Amino acid sequence: MTTSVLKRPSAAEARPRRRGPGVRGRDGIAGWLFTAPVLIILGLFLVLPILMAAWVSVSSWNGLGSPFQDTVKFVGGDNYAALLAKPGLAQTDFGTSLRNNGWYVLLVVPIQTAVSLFLAILVNQRVLAARSAFRTAFYFPSVTSSVAITVIFLFLFSASGTVNAIVQWLGGSGVGWFADTRGVVQQALGAFGVHAPSGSGFLGLTWFDWISGPSPAMLVFVVMAIFTTSGTFMLIYLAALQQIARDIEEATIMDGANAWQRFRYVTLPMLRPTTFTVMTLGLIGTWQIFDQIYVGSKGGPAKTTLTPAFLSYSQSFINNAWGRGAAIAFILFAIIVVFTLVQRVLLAERGSARKAPRRRPGGRRAHG
Template sequence: MPTLRAITNKESFWGYVFITPIMIGFFLFMLYPLLASLSLSLTKSDGITPATFIGIKNYQMLITDERFINSLLVTLVYVVGTVPMGVALALLVALLLNQKIRFIHLYRTAYFIPYITSMVAVATVWKWLYNTDYGLINGFLSQLGLFEPPWLSKQGWAMLSIIIMSIWKGLGFNLVIFLAGLQNISPSMYEAAKIDGANAFQRFFYITIPLLRHTTLFVMVMAIIGSFQVFDQVFVMTNGGPANSTSVIVYYVYQNAFLFFKQGYASAMAYVLFAIIFVATWIQLKISNRKDVI
């Protein structure tokens, strides 16, 4: 009969065997590129000739780079425009889809399909919809005799167009997370509140919102991280225009790395973006801890 120690050692051995491919992938495709990018950010490199070590000069240059400051502000506008509205709309739709109605599974699937669709494909379709000459949206507004916005051709309108599309695209993911949280709330709590005379708004604010605090925190953190990393829709729909009004940080990183061949400078920007996302997430967690959320 094998001893307990032998069984434990055997289980540990096979456990390490199974996690080895994951750890190899982590070191090769995550940790090594992360450290290599940090090293590259301290150099002047074009990706072709040997890199020259320049210390923190790339980071110093960011302070006076007007395009970088603009891209940071544009990204913040995008984050503010997408996260609160996207989270609130997802919660509202989740409440509607948490009802016992016919074809409810069909409705849930319909809302989730845009999320699993390629962002490039979605952005391309929306670019056609926004077209000022033959786009479906302006064509419909024209039939009604309403104002036809210059969706992607004017400053202000271009960012609004991307925000609207991004909220629609990401709605399915946030909705599913909220729906899972709602279904974990015991119906007996709502029944008890009804007996005590609580109306629908009171049940929402005093039962639903508090019991969804963990879910809301997760959705907010993921939404903010994703919003700071926005790139695909900007690249496909506007190329950062007009007049850099939609040039977000990741798009500016892409331009410096692959168009201007300033890969050391682009790496420095990427690390600044990482720091911004880290601080934003840390602040959310600290606020949540203060409110006894997690």
């Protein structure tokens, strides 16, 4: 159908009939040729490894030779069962890593989204002097290697580091706080005389363990994540903010909306798709935290910074339990997909949500 335009000029000659399909055919070949590099690269380095890992996660491969040789057996869901169903060290470790990472996500994603939006609005002000200097400054941590930043944080938080010097100067209780292995919620409860009760739980951890919160060391990783990633998301928000036409803002000013109302009922709803992007990217990034842990703490002190991604690595490379390591990776994948879907539902554009912004400022004007 689309080729009819191409056909027309040469319709008088005998060639077009041959050429018509020829052009289409050649287009097809050219298309495949142009996409081939990406297809091959994605296939070889993305799809195939995923399929191989899927096989490893249901196999008995122990790290010697190829996972596709005859001696490697299919073990069904054994590796998944060891993590999810069978009480034992593997399950407790996995539960601990989920607990740690869950708190990390819970803290990092909302805060970094809010901070990046705030920064974007700040540097989007037309009246701000030296705007590009600020933009660069806020974005700078994002272009710095996470390993380098982790090392800097190690120095800052070491026993003789700057942070401890400040804590001590302020009369703080010395250097033990950083090595404290209790969660901050647990510490707060402990201050009120509530101590860890024993009892039932989930994945080898008691319910109290689940709510005990991130350890001080994990909180440092939280701060670091917010510091490093806010710049990237600020950039995404900034691009979205600049898409919002000025006339809309002027119209709302004419309608009598104040700055907060303009933000709450106009800017924020218009940024909804961007917020979805930012939060999804944030979720994926935070559930996969690995490099900071690998460089900074290796899961210590006392497993309070152990994360599923790091556990997957250590089970595979250190313990040679490759099947279990791959199974952790797939469970992590499932978690991320589920979280993203839930968030998609929560942030979905509702018909009623669209009307709200118009009604409210208008109503306000009627009153004033």
